[in-house]
Amino acid sequence: MLDRRKFIKNTGLFLGYSMLPFSPLYATSDQKPLGVCLVALGSYSTGVLAPALQLTKHCKLTGIVTGSPHKIPIWQKKYGIKDSNVYSYNNMDQIANNADIDVIYIVLPTGLHAQYAIKAAETGKHVWCEKPMAKTAVECQSIIDACAKNKVKLSIGYRMQHEPNTQTVIGFATSKPYGQIKTVRAEIGYNVSNPDRTWRLNSELGGGTMYDLGVYALNAARYTTGEEPVSVIAKQMTTRPEIFTETDETTHFTLEFPSGAVAHGKTSVGKSMHELYVDCENGWYTLAPFSMYSGVTGKTSDDKLLNTYVENQQARQMDDDALAIINNTSVLVPGIEGMKDIKIVEAIYQAAKSGKKIKLK
Structure with missing residues (x-):
């Protein structure tokens, strides 16, 4: 729903391209970089992933799949992609x-993820799939099954779980340095005055603010508590019904967890907000912003700073995923993680529509 070009500009992605040396948190490998093929050459592939692949150590851009022939010479000239490594959606098999x-990265609209992730798996190449994983949990499971059947690794593009400050917060869920978690507030939104009438306004293609942005807040609530929610209530609204005829402009949701913790989530393309705040028995901690491309920063109630800088989040994500393939280890964000979010997203829409609390299995 949010125009990715505006998102990239607003989040200052390109400020990070004057790169410092890569973090020592990276593992090492002497194997040659894995070849990555991007499927769909929209704004995220063009403005984010392709530039990030020029910064990676363990993978590189070697192929493209596109339905727009006019883009092919531009990409070939810029990235030296061979004719034999250019495909259409019809011949990507x-x-x-x-x-x-070695890897096929699905960067299509959400509603097309399952169809093309399955096609990718059937080539015998490893599959990276952008978040959100798919439109429904059934589709997510079909992707997982296809990758298992073809014995290839599947990773979902949740860049934040690779980011060091986020990893610190994830660790707090277990170590509990500030005591038991009581409440979590996760909010992400941008004031987009004139949303482009793209697929993000199309329900059939998986558009909707909860899918596009809200999944960040939902995933944050889960990794912050380290638990899976047991129930959800939600409401959705719009101030521009002439634009948001099929999809949500703003979504509020509340999750209850087994420990008694409660998470309040909010996402919107009508209001700017960007914070993860965790209140505990003996203190608090926050990341604000908690998912900006240009950097994540935060602090704790005892004045500890959460401000480790990672040079490029997408490059780190793809290098981590490449190393999991090279070293045959588990990926950081497997398909089951993506599917858990989508099950909850479906419940959020159900709760908003019914006005009732939905129990989660």
Whole structure:
């Protein structure tokens, strides 16, 4: 729903391209970088992933899949992509025979993720799929099953779980340095005055603010508590019904967890907000902003700063995922993680529509 070009500009992604050396948190490998093929050349591939792949150590851009022939010469000139590594949606099954490509990265609209992630898995190449994983939990499961059947790794593009300050907060869920977590507040939104009438306004293609942005807040509530919610209530609203005819402009949701912790989530393209705040028995901690491309910063109630800088979040994410393939280890964000969010997203829409609390299994 949010125009990614505006998102990239607003979050200052390109400020990070004057790079410092990569973090020592990275593992090392002597194996040659894995070849990555991007499926769909929209604004996220063009403005974020392709530039990030110029910064990675363990993977590199070697192929593209596109339905827009006019983009092909531009990408070939900029990134040196060979004719034999250019595919359409109709012939991407032929990637199976291409030794230059090890990973297929699905960057299509959410409603198309399952169809093309399954096609990718059937080539025998490893699959990276952008978040949100798919439109429904059933589709998520179909992707997981296809990757398992073809014995390839599947990773979901949750860049925040690779980010060091976020990893610190994830660790707090177990170590509980400020005591038991009582409440979590996770809010993400941007005041978009004129939303482009793209797929993000199309329900069939998986548009909607809860899918596009709200999944960040939802995922944050889960990794912050380290628990899975047992119930949800929600409401959705719009101040521009002439634009948001099929999808939500603003969504509020409240999750209850087994420990008694409660998370209040909010997402909108009608209001700017960007904070994760965790209140505990003996203190608090916050990340604000908690998912900006240009950096994540925060602090704690005892004046500890959470401000470790990572040079490029997408490069770190893709290098981590590449190393999991190279070293045959578990990926940081597997398909089951993506599916858990989508099950809850579906329940949020159900709760908003019914006005009732929905129990989660």
